[in-house]
Amino acid sequence: MRVREHTPADWPQVWPIVRDIVRAGETFTYDPAMTEEQAHDIWVKGPPAVTAVAVIDDRVVGSANAYANRPGPGAHVSTASFMVAAEARGKGVGTALCRFVMAWAKEQGFAGMQFNAVAASNHRAIDLYRRLGFEIVGTVPGAFHHPTLGRVGLHVMYCEF
Amino acid sequence: MRVREHTPADWPQVWPIVRDIVRAGETFTYDPAMTEEQAHDIWVKGPPAVTAVAVIDDRVVGSANAYANRPGPGAHVSTASFMVAAEARGKGVGTALCRFVMAWAKEQGFAGMQFNAVAASNHRAIDLYRRLGFEIVGTVPGAFHHPTLGRVGLHVMYCEF
Numbered sequence: 001m002r003v004r005e006h007t008p009a010d011w012p013q014v015w016p017i018v019r020d021i022v023r024a025g026e027t028f029t030y031d032p033a034m035t036e037e038q039a040h041d042i043w044v045k046g047p048p049a050v051t052a053v054a055v056i057d058d059r060v061v062g063s064a065n066a067y068a069n070r071p072g073p074g075a076h077v078s079t080a081s082f083m084v085a086a087e088a089r090g091k092g093v094g095t096a097l098c099r100f101v102m103a104w105a106k107e108q109g110f111a112g113m114q115f116n117a118v119a120a121s122n123h124r125a126i127d128l129y130r131r132l133g134f135e136i137v138g139t140v141p142g143a144f145h146h147p148t149l150g151r152v153g154l155h156v157m158y159c160e161f
Numbered sequence: 162m163r164v165r166e167h168t169p170a171d172w173p174q175v176w177p178i179v180r181d182i183v184r185a186g187e188t189f190t191y192d193p194a195m196t197e198e199q200a201h202d203i204w205v206k207g208p209p210a211v212t213a214v215a216v217i218d219d220r221v222v223g224s225a226n227a228y229a230n231r232p233g234p235g236a237h238v239s240t241a242s243f244m245v246a247a248e249a250r251g252k253g254v255g256t257a258l259c260r261f262v263m264a265w266a267k268e269q270g271f272a273g274m275q276f277n278a279v280a281a282s283n284h285r286a287i288d289l290y291r292r293l294g295f296e297i298v299g300t301v302p303g304a305f306h307h308p309t310l311g312r313v314g315l316h317v318m319y320c321e322f
Contacts, residue, residue, distance in 0.1 A: 076306055
């Protein structure tokens with residue numbers, strides 16, 4: 001598996017991953033009815049942000065983006081998001097993507113990385129983030145409406161570099 | 162003092178309030194170099210959001226907006242922001258604006274209201290929010306660069322309705 005920066009030619013493989021995850025509504029606070037164009041605008045970020053893909057045998061199996069979490073007096077903290085194709089989960093793709101964007105954010109001089117809205121039911125992601133040094137800073141109770149579990153908390157997670 | 166919905170004719174009085182607060186860089190994670198047009202786009206929100214003004218003797222002394230904090234599975238939680246003119250602070254303007262948008266959000270059926278980034282040094286705002294039922298859910302350490310205090314925490318605050 002290789003993680004590298006996203007190129008425009010990757011989008012046809014990234015979109016189905018984004019589409020399926022957003023439509024499932026189990027992990028991201030995105031509109032499940034999002035169009036391909038809206039998804040591209042939200043997901044694929046040029047400089048000063050970065051978008052990356054994880055590739056196995058020339059096939060895109062995951063994607064990530066990272067950028068300043070807030071403008072102005074909050075611009076020294078980064079944020080990032082990750083999506084892994086259903087068929088590629090459990091293979092370390094998310095970990096590789098997270099390491100990639102953390103390295104990018106450190107290089108850019110960010111002071112840390114914050115995840116603003118991690119569904120408390122997304123144990124796989126939470127375990128992964130914890131292994132890489134993130135801590136749960138707090139949890140907004142019931143702030144995520146999971147399609148089968150109902151309202152679950154949304155964690156704010158942070159890793160200081 | 163009266164709080165009512167914002168109308169286009171209010172903007173010439175709202176903009177100097179927004180401009181001075183954003184340029185001071187002490188409370189909002191907005192770009193201090195924000196133009197008037199950018200500020201209008203960020204601050205004045207039409208339906209399904211609300212923008213309100215606090216008025217004393219036909220003079221606008223504060224403004225607030227409120228809307229869904231996140232799309233999709235997060236859309237049942239609202240968020241809001243408040244700005245009060247320097248010369249009108251300590252008169253209950255912020256409290257009146259906060260009560261107004263909380264009432265609006267309850268009417269709209271939101272489950273609660275979340276503030277995503279309250280500078281830990283903004284004691285006046287934190288005390289006000291606490292009096293109205295908000296709690297600090299967590300604090301991202303050093304996530305706000307205050308112009309004189311340096312890096313202070315950013316609180317996530319929440320009030321369940």
